Amino acid sequence: DGGTHFIVGSHTANFPMHEAHLSVKEGERSPFLMTYECPPGSALFFTENVCHAGPVWQRDTPRVTILHAYSHLATHWHRLNIPPVVLENLPREKQAYFRQPWIADFKTRPATQNTMARFIEGDDPVVDTTHRLEVGI
8 A cells, every 4th residue: 555665775775865765755756765565464574774754644544553673772763752641641561661761870779770660660750752742743
């Protein structure tokens, strides 16, 4: 259904993508952008190094995407766009997946580790997503 576009081989490039290849708008779309077809229920796996884009979804059925990224707890690759009210209403066990991105607090003795169990049992806030309100998202 054309839900995701890729530039084939871009995962091997060690340079920024030229702006002419970043648009998925009609009439501006790069000729290097490719899409794919697969049966319903299929899964597509690719590395974050692949230049990819998700154009505006044109179908009446919902577009379902699951992002699973192997990343270090101390790293956020982009700002989260989850409405604060959604995070606030999650059970504490689920909020733990959205805790602040840090590994250890060396100001304490012994160093405090940012573990799931410590978060669940404590009162640390989830990561701040109020920037959504600032930019009008």
